[in-house]
Structure formats: C-alpha cells, structure tokens
Amino acid sequence: MFSWLKARSPESRQARSGVRDRWGGWASVALILAVILVPPALIRGQREPMRFDDRHLRQLQTLQPEYVFVGSSTLLSRIDPARIGTLRPGTHAYLLGEVGSMSALWYLWVKNSLLPSGVRPKVLFIHFRDTELTDPIDETGSVVGQEKIARNRVGDERLFDRVMGYHKGVIGRLREGLLRLYPIQETWRKSGLWLIDGIGFFAASPEYRVYLRKRLFGSDPITSDEAAEVVAERGRFKARLAGEIFSSANQRVLKGKGGLTGGADERLDFSARLEHAFLPELVRLGKEVAARVIFVRMEPRPPMDDSSLTESGAMGDYQAALRGYLAREGVELHDFNDERAFKFDMYLDGGHIKPEFRSFYTERFVERLSEAFR
Amino acid sequence: MSHAPHDARMFKVLSGVLGKSVEEVARLAERQEPHGESFWDSLQHINIILGLEAEFGIRFELLEAVDLKTVPLIRAKLAVLVR
Amino acid sequence: MIFHSLDFLLFFLFVLAVYWQLGRRAQNLFLLGMSYFFYGYVHPWFLYLIFASTVVDYFCGLTIARHPEKKRFVLWFSIVSNLTFLCYFKYFGFFVDNVAELLHLLGLPSFTNTLDIFLPVGISFYTFQSMSYIIDVYAGRLKARENFFEFALFVVFFPQLVAGPIERAITFLPQIEKERSISATDVRDALFLLVWGFFKKLVIADNVAYIANKLFALEETTFALAWTGVFAFGVQVYADFSAYTDIAHASARLIGFKLSPNFNHPFIAASPAEFWKRWHISLSSYIQDYIFLPLYFRFRTRGVRYAVEKGLLITFFLIGLWHGAGWNFILFGIYHGMLVIVYDRCKVVTPIGIRENPWMRPFQILLMFSLANVGFLLFRESEMDYILRHLTLSPLAATGELQWRAACFLFGQALFFSLPLWIHTAYAHMGHRLIPAESWFRTFLQVMVSAAMFLAILVARGDSEEFIYFQF
Known part of the structure; x- marks a missing residue:
C-alpha cells in the first residue's frame, strides 16, 4: 500500500550516489566544519573561581532583621526596607532579592544564607508572580544564570540538582554540554563586554x-x-x-495592556508541577526559620483605565490549588491581584513599580498586612 | 548583440526608461535568466510598459503586464503580439 | 520553534538525518509532518488555522480547474476567506480599540476592549503565499494541483513559514514536484550562510537591540540620543530580518530547495523605489504584481500619473498595514509611498547629469539612508506623541555634556556592531573584482571569516530576542 513511498526515481538515486562519489568535496566540507568548530573548543581560558557568595549571610547577621522578604526584581521595585523601619520603628527589614531570580534561587538563599545566619525573623515574606513558585528556572540555563546558581549553592545539593535536572530536560543538558565544550562562552564573555x-x-x-x-x-x-x-x-x-x-x-511608562495573567491555552496543572518544584522545601525551611511564613502573590500592572484584569480559567484553577496547598501546610497566602490602590501610572512596565512609588507601595503593603507587622 | 527581431527597439525603450546606454541594457539583459529578477523597479516597470506600448503600437492586458518582468519574457511576449 | 534555539538545532539535525534517506514522495510527506511539528511546537492550535487555510485553497484551486465558469466566484471566495482569518487575528482588536476611542472622542458611551486575540505567528506570510496560488491558477499561469500533500507542503514549508521569504506557487511548487539533490558545494555554501545568519542575529541584531531598547525607553531625551536609538533600531531590523532570511535560505538549501531572494543590500539604495527593490523583496514584488499593477490598470484610463500615484498610495498603505495593526505601521507605509511619489516627481525636474552622475550617488545613498531611518522610527514607535517628539527634537538645541557623550558612546557601539554589514555590502559590490568567484583564496577567506564569526557568536552574543518579523 505504501510502496510508492519507497519508490526512488533514477534521478534521486543518481543524486545520492553522486554525493558519495565526490568524497573530495565532502572532505572539504568536513575540513571547513573542523576549522570553524574546533579552535574555539581548544581555548579554555581562565575560569573565574565560582565560590559561595556569603554577602546575604553576612548582612543578615549584621542587621538581624525582624522581616525578611524573598523575591525577584519585582519585589525590589515594590518594598523599601528603610520605609518599613520608619513605619515600624525599631524593626529592620531585609530584601533577599535579585533581578531575574525565581524559586530555584529563593530556595538556595533560604537554605544557604538565611538558615545558617542564625537569624530567626518574625515573618518571612515570599513574593512571587503567577506560577513562579512551581517554575524554578528563568535564566538559570544561561551563562549568567549558571553563575548565579554557582554563587549560591554549597557543596552537595542533591535535591536542588534533582529538581533542576527535571526542568533542564534534553535542551538544558545540551546547553550545559555546549558550555563545557566551549568554556570561552564563560571565560571570555567579560573580556567581550569590556571590549x-x-x-x-x-x-x-x-x-x-x-x-x-x-x-x-x-x-x-x-x-x-x-x-x-x-x-x-x-x-x-x-x-x-x-x-x-x-x-x-x-524611563518611559510603556503603554499597553496590563501585565500577564497566564495564557489561556497554557496547561497549569498545579499538583503535577508541585512534584518537581522547590515549593515544598521552601515551605518546610520557611517554617523552620521564621515564626510566620507569608506568601505574597504580586499583582501585575492594571489596564490603562485601571479596571480589573481578567484572569484565565487555567490560572484561576492553579491559584485555587496553590491556596489550598498552602492552607494545608499552615502558611498564609495574600493575593494582591485584587488590590485597587496601585494605578496604571505607578508602574514602570507590566511588572515593576516606578521608584517614586516604592515608598507608597510599601506603606500600602504594611497597612494591608498590618497584623503581620505588629 | 540582438537575439530577436524586436530587440533593438526594445533596448531603446529600456535604455530611455532606465537612463542607461543601449549597450549597457543589452549587457544586463544578457545576464538575466528567463524567470529571474528584473533590474528595474515598480515605477520603471510601468514606464517600460508605457514605452513598449508606444513603440510597438500595442496595448498590454494586466496579466500580460505582470509577466513583463525580464528581458527574455518581454522578448517572448513581443514575438507573440508584434507581427 | 525559533531558529536560534537548541530545539531547532536538534529538530533540524533529525530532519537532515532522515530526509536524505527517503525517496521524493516520502521526503515530501516527511517534510510536511516536520513542518506541522515545527509550527505547532509551542502552540498546537496554530495548526488548525494553517490547515483550514490549506484545505480552502486546495479545493478552490481544483474547483477553478474543473469549473472555469465559476472561477471568479471561487477566486473571491478564497481571497475573502483568507483575508477573514488574517483580519480577525491581526486587525480585529485594533479595529475594536479604534471604535471605542472614536466613541469616546465623540462623547458617546464607550467601552473597554477586553479582547485579547493571540496573533498566530507567520499568518501574514502564509496567507499571502497561499493566495498567490489561487490568483495564479485563476490567471491561468499555474495548473491547479491534485496532490493535496504537495500543496500543503508549499503552504507550511518550515524554513520560510514564519517570516518568509514569501514564495510564489509558480516557482516553489515545481521544486516540491521534482527530485532534489545536494552536493558538497551546496552544503559548503549553506554552512557559510548559516554562520553569517546566526552572527547577524545573535551578535549584531541582539546587541544593537539592547541599545535601541534603552534609548527608546527614555522619558527625557535629546536629538543625538533619540536618533542614535533610531539608527540602532534600523541596523537591528535589517540584521534581524535578513538573518532570518539567510538561515531560511541555508536550511532550505540543505534539503535541496532554493528560496527567493529577500534582501539585496538595502542600505545602499539611492532612492525609495530602489530601497523597496532591495528591502523585503519577496513582499514588495508580491505587492507589485498582485496589488499595484491591478490598481494601475484599473485607474489608467484616468491618466498615467493619477493611476501610478493613487496605486502607489494604496499599495504602500497596505504594505504598512501588512506589517501590523497600528497607526504607526500605517504611517510607515504612507510615508514610504509619499517618498516614492515625491522622488518620482523630482526625477522629472532633476537634470539627468545630476541624477545619474556616479559622484552624486554617495550623497543620494546618505539621503536615502536618513529618510529610511525616519521610516524605521515610524516602524518602531507605536505612540504618536513620542513619534512627534522625535521629529521635533532640534539638533541645535543645547545638549548637556553627559547626554552628548552618552550618544557618542552608544552610537560608537552601534556603528561598531553594524560594521560587518557595511563590509559585507562593500565586498558584494567590489570584492568580486578583487577575488575571483571560484578561487581557493575566496574559500579560504570565507572559512576564516566564518570561524571568526563563530567565535564572536560564542563570546559576544547579545541577550536573545525573538525575530522581529515573527510578529507579522
């Protein structure tokens, strides 16, 4: 029935045999490929030593904060620790945050910086957007991301490697393989930027x-x-x-629709994602280190007319499942998606607050969660 | 240099529209494949259509005009239309 | 799936490994399956649309062939159904936004557009491609195809599916229908083109994109900073789009196909008409054949100039609209249309001694490059008040020392990143005279340059951005 699929015309046979006959031509292709691909692999370069960065650990020990916040650049744009100090005199707040971080790094910070620091905050706030608690990787597959991980991990990180290994997949492993094959991507990158x-x-x-x-x-x-x-x-x-x-x-305020609330066609199965997430460990470590753990879902920028954003059904289901899970674990979740105090003009883009409204945001945050700041 | 009876007149039209010498146009035409890219732009295309119509006393239809993209195609069309 | 991802690398290696083991028919079926996989990789629902478009045009083609008396109706049925898909996904949200805005301006009760229609990648490209088939069958230039799979492959062929070149059925279907072969020379040339394409994308486009993004994001700016941003964006869009085209050409060549040209060193165009003959060639020639010429023939009874100018304005308006649902894109189109008309009128009054003088050409190129940059501003900036701000910034206004130095800093970097593009253009125009096409020295030079570009990709690539033309 499918014999026509196998039928090869005389021309095609000729074309292929022609290919085999001209070995000289193919040898030149192989040589060209070798000249292009091999030399960069031979350049190893001076790799900068990647040691654990104890900056957070030392600062936590010095400050002894009552309130510790964990999150990414969206957290950094929202919460002003100095303002918390003035709103609640005599207390200190510390931001364990970095641009482009997600739950993989949050887990490492809590485990390797907060826990060993000996600091036992009254409240540990973990700020996240949408599905970040079950999405450990953002730029962690890139050279920059790998540097971040290397600066925050200590020795044997079995759980970390297992979860990351799952999310890396074939492509992540291939990317790592290429990094090993061409270490100049790492060792020469700074020279490239300097030039x-x-x-x-x-x-x-x-x-x-x-x-x-x-x-x-x-x-x-x-x-x-x-x-x-x-x-x-x-x-x-x-x-x-x-x-x-x-x-x-x-910076201009880029107009447009509000922030992202999850694609309508995306599958957001919370329980399936939870099996390969740092969230359970984050909850366990949080409860071990702090008297109280509060997860905060940050709101995206509202539409230009400050009307409320519509959330896709899949995202609604995901958030309900997350809320149920956290309730069972005995930790709190505050969802700022229903917050109306933050207007379109206060945002720098879809996710970040303008610097001049950081203080206002902090005040509103403390007011809304006043009971946690007592 | 001419390959067909109408080449001389065709090159004269092309030369006038493109602002190149007849020899240069003929040389460019030599390099062109039958269905390759033309060396004139859309406005020059219109001017070439007008020039050919005036020179040969013919009138192209839309579908013929679309095909007049290269010298070999114009040559073939003129062979049919100009007796 | 995007070209500069490891996903594509694995995908393409798999395609190559299997493809050349098969006979032509099986190759076509395999390519069809792989093309659907490529297109539906991230959003499988995209496949419904492209499949629907394919089925409609396949049967319309057959109906035209079997029932010539109905061919006009069938042609319009196909065009309307293709454009309905395109308009719904690409323009409906824009239309609703503008109706709401208009009602608001008129003081009538308005509404907020809560529609969030997701634009399927490449819809403008494959819709046009599919329509070219029906129009050519209608015009009798092309025979309607009986083999559905081969026709479907023409619509969904993965190397050029999402950002062109827009292929014509008349040149591409015959390639699907004949045996294909590959030689060592093909592979060698494709390799050079691949490295050059990836270099343009990852090193040039992605690095200048960083500069353009930073400068377009400034609230307060100066003439020098703003136009440095526009220059960087111009370099970015050319490097980005031509890189996609090169990678598409190389990938197609590795499976035995030849795609249409899309770029021919547009930055050395000396006039707007020449610019459009060098820039996005597959779109401009498509528009010329299927829109401009029919318009011209429709209006020609009212005088040549009237027909040409009206045809040009409508054509360029549509070119603008094709690029995106936004007033800036419409302005971009009309601006280029006006440029072509003004240049054409000036041509009549400019002595040929000046117009065709080779010594004038550098000045003509510089002027055209500057005008093209104004077009790039319209292309990039979607907010009218910022477009106006850019256009009204005075070069003579007092500029702070830091602002001036910042502009020099970023312009220097953008110029540095664009150097390979200028060198490539210069080589294409003069290098052949110095280095014979088939000489060993030329191959040696190509290998060395490719090796250097690969090294640059490893150490100096920018933060990866999507190809700009994916959004169209």
Missing part, C-alpha cells in the same frame, strides 16, 4: 582617545597612575550613564 564598552568609551571620550594613541603609538611608557585613572574615569562615566541618563526615573 565593547571600550569601543563606546573610545567614541565618547577625547581623553581616552589620546591615552590609547599614546599607549599604542607613543614612545613614552604609560605610567600605572595614568592607566588607573583611565580605568577609574571609565567606571565613573558608566556610573553616570546608569545613574543619570538611564536612571529608572527617566
């Missing part, structure tokens, strides 16, 4: 152009002071760019 910055600085700074000319073509040697001054000036310029031109106060 690109240097090109911009060359265009922006007449002094740098003079310095480079002297360094490359001058007869007098460059003194170490001169070199240090150039590096320092470059740093100052970059800091001014970040602090003045590209400060968050000078």
Whole structure:
C-alpha cells in the first residue's frame, strides 16, 4: 500500500550516489566544519573561581532583621526596607532579592544564607508572580544564570540538582554540554563586554582617545597612575550613564495592556508541577526559620483605565490549588491581584513599580498586612 | 548583440526608461535568466510598459503586464503580439 | 520553534538525518509532518488555522480547474476567506480599540476592549503565499494541483513559514514536484550562510537591540540620543530580518530547495523605489504584481500619473498595514509611498547629469539612508506623541555634556556592531573584482571569516530576542 513511498526515481538515486562519489568535496566540507568548530573548543581560558557568595549571610547577621522578604526584581521595585523601619520603628527589614531570580534561587538563599545566619525573623515574606513558585528556572540555563546558581549553592545539593535536572530536560543538558565544550562562552564573555564598552568609551571620550594613541603609538611608557585613572574615569562615566541618563526615573511608562495573567491555552496543572518544584522545601525551611511564613502573590500592572484584569480559567484553577496547598501546610497566602490602590501610572512596565512609588507601595503593603507587622 | 527581431527597439525603450546606454541594457539583459529578477523597479516597470506600448503600437492586458518582468519574457511576449 | 534555539538545532539535525534517506514522495510527506511539528511546537492550535487555510485553497484551486465558469466566484471566495482569518487575528482588536476611542472622542458611551486575540505567528506570510496560488491558477499561469500533500507542503514549508521569504506557487511548487539533490558545494555554501545568519542575529541584531531598547525607553531625551536609538533600531531590523532570511535560505538549501531572494543590500539604495527593490523583496514584488499593477490598470484610463500615484498610495498603505495593526505601521507605509511619489516627481525636474552622475550617488545613498531611518522610527514607535517628539527634537538645541557623550558612546557601539554589514555590502559590490568567484583564496577567506564569526557568536552574543518579523 505504501510502496510508492519507497519508490526512488533514477534521478534521486543518481543524486545520492553522486554525493558519495565526490568524497573530495565532502572532505572539504568536513575540513571547513573542523576549522570553524574546533579552535574555539581548544581555548579554555581562565575560569573565574565560582565560590559561595556569603554577602546575604553576612548582612543578615549584621542587621538581624525582624522581616525578611524573598523575591525577584519585582519585589525590589515594590518594598523599601528603610520605609518599613520608619513605619515600624525599631524593626529592620531585609530584601533577599535579585533581578531575574525565581524559586530555584529563593530556595538556595533560604537554605544557604538565611538558615545558617542564625537569624530567626518574625515573618518571612515570599513574593512571587503567577506560577513562579512551581517554575524554578528563568535564566538559570544561561551563562549568567549558571553563575548565579554557582554563587549560591554549597557543596552537595542533591535535591536542588534533582529538581533542576527535571526542568533542564534534553535542551538544558545540551546547553550545559555546549558550555563545557566551549568554556570561552564563560571565560571570555567579560573580556567581550569590556571590549565593547571600550569601543563606546573610545567614541565618547577625547581623553581616552589620546591615552590609547599614546599607549599604542607613543614612545613614552604609560605610567600605572595614568592607566588607573583611565580605568577609574571609565567606571565613573558608566556610573553616570546608569545613574543619570538611564536612571529608572527617566524611563518611559510603556503603554499597553496590563501585565500577564497566564495564557489561556497554557496547561497549569498545579499538583503535577508541585512534584518537581522547590515549593515544598521552601515551605518546610520557611517554617523552620521564621515564626510566620507569608506568601505574597504580586499583582501585575492594571489596564490603562485601571479596571480589573481578567484572569484565565487555567490560572484561576492553579491559584485555587496553590491556596489550598498552602492552607494545608499552615502558611498564609495574600493575593494582591485584587488590590485597587496601585494605578496604571505607578508602574514602570507590566511588572515593576516606578521608584517614586516604592515608598507608597510599601506603606500600602504594611497597612494591608498590618497584623503581620505588629 | 540582438537575439530577436524586436530587440533593438526594445533596448531603446529600456535604455530611455532606465537612463542607461543601449549597450549597457543589452549587457544586463544578457545576464538575466528567463524567470529571474528584473533590474528595474515598480515605477520603471510601468514606464517600460508605457514605452513598449508606444513603440510597438500595442496595448498590454494586466496579466500580460505582470509577466513583463525580464528581458527574455518581454522578448517572448513581443514575438507573440508584434507581427 | 525559533531558529536560534537548541530545539531547532536538534529538530533540524533529525530532519537532515532522515530526509536524505527517503525517496521524493516520502521526503515530501516527511517534510510536511516536520513542518506541522515545527509550527505547532509551542502552540498546537496554530495548526488548525494553517490547515483550514490549506484545505480552502486546495479545493478552490481544483474547483477553478474543473469549473472555469465559476472561477471568479471561487477566486473571491478564497481571497475573502483568507483575508477573514488574517483580519480577525491581526486587525480585529485594533479595529475594536479604534471604535471605542472614536466613541469616546465623540462623547458617546464607550467601552473597554477586553479582547485579547493571540496573533498566530507567520499568518501574514502564509496567507499571502497561499493566495498567490489561487490568483495564479485563476490567471491561468499555474495548473491547479491534485496532490493535496504537495500543496500543503508549499503552504507550511518550515524554513520560510514564519517570516518568509514569501514564495510564489509558480516557482516553489515545481521544486516540491521534482527530485532534489545536494552536493558538497551546496552544503559548503549553506554552512557559510548559516554562520553569517546566526552572527547577524545573535551578535549584531541582539546587541544593537539592547541599545535601541534603552534609548527608546527614555522619558527625557535629546536629538543625538533619540536618533542614535533610531539608527540602532534600523541596523537591528535589517540584521534581524535578513538573518532570518539567510538561515531560511541555508536550511532550505540543505534539503535541496532554493528560496527567493529577500534582501539585496538595502542600505545602499539611492532612492525609495530602489530601497523597496532591495528591502523585503519577496513582499514588495508580491505587492507589485498582485496589488499595484491591478490598481494601475484599473485607474489608467484616468491618466498615467493619477493611476501610478493613487496605486502607489494604496499599495504602500497596505504594505504598512501588512506589517501590523497600528497607526504607526500605517504611517510607515504612507510615508514610504509619499517618498516614492515625491522622488518620482523630482526625477522629472532633476537634470539627468545630476541624477545619474556616479559622484552624486554617495550623497543620494546618505539621503536615502536618513529618510529610511525616519521610516524605521515610524516602524518602531507605536505612540504618536513620542513619534512627534522625535521629529521635533532640534539638533541645535543645547545638549548637556553627559547626554552628548552618552550618544557618542552608544552610537560608537552601534556603528561598531553594524560594521560587518557595511563590509559585507562593500565586498558584494567590489570584492568580486578583487577575488575571483571560484578561487581557493575566496574559500579560504570565507572559512576564516566564518570561524571568526563563530567565535564572536560564542563570546559576544547579545541577550536573545525573538525575530522581529515573527510578529507579522
């Protein structure tokens, strides 16, 4: 019945046998491939030592905070620890947060920084968006993500590796394999960025152009002071760019619909995701370390007319299942999706609050959860 | 250089529209495959249609005009339309 | 599935490994299955749409062939059904938003658009491609196809499915219907093209995208900063889209197909008409054949200039609208249409000695590049007040020292990243004279440059962004 599928025309046979006959041509293709692919694999480069970064641990020990917040950049844009200090005098708050982090890193922070610090906060707040409690990976598959993990893990992380291994899948493993095959992706990346910055600085700074000319073509040697001054000036310029031109106060509010509330066609099976999530460990460690654990679901930006956002049915079911799970575990969940105090104009984008409204947000947060801040 | 009876007049029209010498147009035409890309743009295409209509006293229909994309295709069409 | 993902790498290696073991018919069936897998990889429901579009056009083609007396009706049925899909998914939300806005402006009771219609990737591309088949069958230029699977493969062929080039049935179907072969030269050329495509996407486009995104996000800006952002975006959109095209060409070539050209160094165009002959060629030639020429023939009884200019304005309006449901895209189209008309009118009054003088060409290119950048601003910026702000910023206004240095810093970087594009253009126009096409030195040079580009991809790629043209 399917014999026609196997039928090969004389031309096609000829084409394939033609391919085999011209071994010289194929050898040249193999040689070209080797010249392109092999040399970068031979460059190992100087890998920066990836040690555990104890910054959070030390700061927690110094501050001894009563309130600890865990989350990503969306948390950092919302909560001002200094404002909490003024609203509740005599208390301290600490943000265990980093841009682009998700529950994989939150778990590592609580386990490797908060728990060993000896700090026992009154309340541990864990801020998340939509499905982040069961989605451990964001950029953790990238070079930057891997650096973050390396800075926060300690020795044998069996549970961590098991959960991450599940989420990595074939593609994640392939990506890791490529990183091992081409370590220059990691070891040369900073040099690449430094070079690109240097090109911009060359265009922006007449002094740098003079310095480079002297360094490359001058007869007098460059003194170490001169070199240090150039590096320092470059740093100052970059800091001014970040602090003045590209400060968050000078960012446009991008118009558009509100934040994401989950795609309508996405399958959001909470119990299936829970089996491969850090959430159970996060809950267990949270209860061990803090007197009270509160999960906070952060709201996305509302639509331009500040009307309420509609949530997809799948997301509604997921949130109901999450709420049920957390209730069974004896921890609280506060969902800010029904909060009406935060208007469209207060947001920088779909998920972040503008810096000038951070204090206001913190006040409203403390007011709404006043009982937790007693 | 001419390959067909109407080439000389056709190249004259193309040369006028494209602002190139007749020799240069003929050279470009030589390099063109029968169904390849034309070396003129949409406005020049219209001007070429108008020029050919005036030169040969014919009138192209839409479907014929769409096909007049390259020198070999114009040559073939003229062979049919101009007796 | 996106080209610069490991998913695609695995997928494509699998396709290659199986494909060349099969006979032509099985190859076609296999490619059809793989193309559906490719398209439905993230959102399987996309497949319903493309399948519906395929079935409609397949049967319309057959009906035209079997019942010529009904061919006009069938043509319109096909066009209307294709455009209904396209308009619903692409333009309905925009239409509803504008009706609500209009009611609000008129002081009438308005409403909030709660529709959130998800745009299926590549719908504008495959709809046009499928329509070309029906129009050509109607016009008698093409025979209606009996083999459904081969026709379906033409619609869903994965290398060019989501961002073109828009293939014509008349050139692509014959490739599906004949035996295909591959030689070492094909593979070698495809390899170079793949590396160049990935380099353009990951190193050039993704790095300048960072600059453009930062500058377009500024609330307070200056002339130099704003137009540096536009320049960076212009480089980004060309590098990004032409990279997609190159990867599509290379992938197709590795399975024995040849796709239509889509770019021919657009930044050295000296006039708007030439720009559109070099930029997104498959779309502009499609529009020329299926929209501009019919419009011209419709209006020609009212005078040539009237027919040309009216045809151009409508055509470019549609080109703008094709790119997206937004007033900025419509403005983008009309702006380019007006440019073509103004240039054409100026041409009549400009002495040929100036117009065709080779020494004038660099100035003409520079002017056209600047005008194209204004077009890129309209393409990128969806908010009218920010477009106006950009256009009214004065180059003479006092600029703070830091702002000026910041613009130099970012322009320097954007220019640096765009250098390979300029070098490529210069090489395409002059390199052949210096290095013979079939010389060993040329191959050696290609290998060395490809090796350097691969190294750059590893160490200097930007944060990965989706291909811009996926949204169309």
